[in-house]
Amino acid sequence: MHAQIVLFDGFDPLDAVAPFEVLHAGGAASGAVSVELVSAEGPRDVVGGTGGLALRATAALDPARADLVVVPGASGRIGDPGETPDQAAGTGEPNPDDTIPVLLGRTLTTGLPALLKTAMDDPDVTVATVCGGSLVLAMAGLLEGRHAVTHHMGMGMLDATGARAVRARVVDDGDLVTAAGVTSGLDLALYLLEREVGPRIAHAVEDLFAHERRGTVWRAAGPVPAGF
Structure with missing residues (x-):
């Protein structure tokens, strides 16, 4: 399984690094997983939204080479939880005053949505998200009718885009697997290791x-719960 973890300006470093570390360790344990950091623009230093921390994308996002694409959320000021996707969209470089909705919305002005659509349209590619990463897909119109989760403060925005929001730590909707708040990236990656490589590797x-x-x-x- 080859995984590509997407970086964009203002990304949350923990959303990206936690899955990277887990998947890399899974590859070392099994020989069956490889992982790289990518961006829509190709190799570059990408500045995250936490204190200017930058990570190096070593390649371009290419769904044709990936079995798994992981999209992180953003890190910045919380902003208005009721902010709509249209209000969130902005332009310019990330700065300390940017809110998370603005950083997420800004991805719509890049080549990322088209690449993610290509990945979503390919049944052989699993797209996974951490925290606000699902909102990137949602704002790009890619989650209509799909079960998904995001950080609890963004669930309203997820609903507003036509996704079927589920309050869970990790939501498996087949070729779409989403995770909730920031640290859930660990749980997401471990679950993907279990699902794709096996429980022994995930447990190790x-x-x-x-x-x-x-x-x-x-x-x-399974059965639909009654009375909930």
């Missing part, structure tokens, strides 16, 4: 990182 990495996964992975399977 979980033990290595001294992290116990939280929550139940939600899937559209």
Whole structure:
């Protein structure tokens, strides 16, 4: 499984680094996983939204080469939880005064949405998101009718775009797997290791990182609960 983790200006470093570390460790343990940091623009230093921390994208996002594409959220000021996608869209370079909705909305002015649509249209590619990464897909019109989750403060925006918001730590909607708040990137990547490579590898990495996964992975399977 080859994974590409997407960086964009203002990304949340933990959203990207946590899955990278887990998937890289899974690859070291199994020989079955490779992972790289990418951007829509190609190799470049990408400045995150946390204190100007930058990571290096070593390649361009290319869904034709990926089995898994991971989209992080953004890091910045919280902003107005009721802010709509249209209000969130902005222009210019990230700065300390940018809100998270503005940083997420700004991705719509780049080549990222078209590349993510290509990935979403390919049944052989799984697209995964951490925190506000699902809002990037939602604002690009790619989550209509899909089950997904984001940070609890963004669930209203997720609903407003036509997605079917589910309050869970990780939501598995087949070739779309989304995770909630920032630290859920660890749980997301461990679940993907379990699903795609096997539980022994996932358990070994979980033990290595001294992290116990939280929550139940939600899937559209089994009987529908009554009275909830």
